[in-house]
Amino acid sequence: MLNGKANIAVLVSGGGTNLQAIIDAEKSGIIHSGKVSLVVSNVKDAYALTRAQNAGIKTAVITKKECGSAQMFEQRLIDTLEENGTDLIILAGFMSILSEDFTSHFRDRIINVHPSLIPSFCGKGFYGLKVHEAALAKGVKVTGATVHFVNEIPDGGKIIMQKAVEIQPDDTPEILQKRVMQQAEWIILPQSAELVCGEIVKGEK
């Protein structure tokens, strides 16, 4: 805990627009039960790291390559998160599947945002633009985003929030990705973070 607030670490791999939504939500007071104190990237030059630095948040880079194995990578992650006193881990565009060792270590303390309405277009192999390509290929008329707890099943943990987004006739994967972010992800990820932080602070989780 940090002054009565849940201590949040955000795990990223890419552009970090969801991280930005969390930072902005903390500034505006949408997130008031938690505080982001650490951003960890598994990609050295992820732009999300610059966003964190611009907001004065501590950063760390941990790559699988440098760690030598997936197991050592996860152990370094666990050590870093524990040293930081992390209460809640937010996966915001973190493109590495975490093993049961990791998820059971932080049971009910990891949430993820996924760019579809789970259980559609989710699980192993469905990440980033691939999710939107699959939705368009299937011809669904409605997609959206889901925030869920993370367990040992990829995208299989308990759902916290979902928001639907309509598909338009001329959508490309890139256009759809942007709309899903704007209309769903950037809204429900901060709201879910506040919900779970509130429960942690009250001692319910």
Ligand code: GAR
């Ligand atoms: C987001 O659309 C997020 O939902 C997705 O990657 C993008 C990251 O963008 N995550 C997954 O597909 C996880 N399975 P960002 O770095 O700009 O937040």
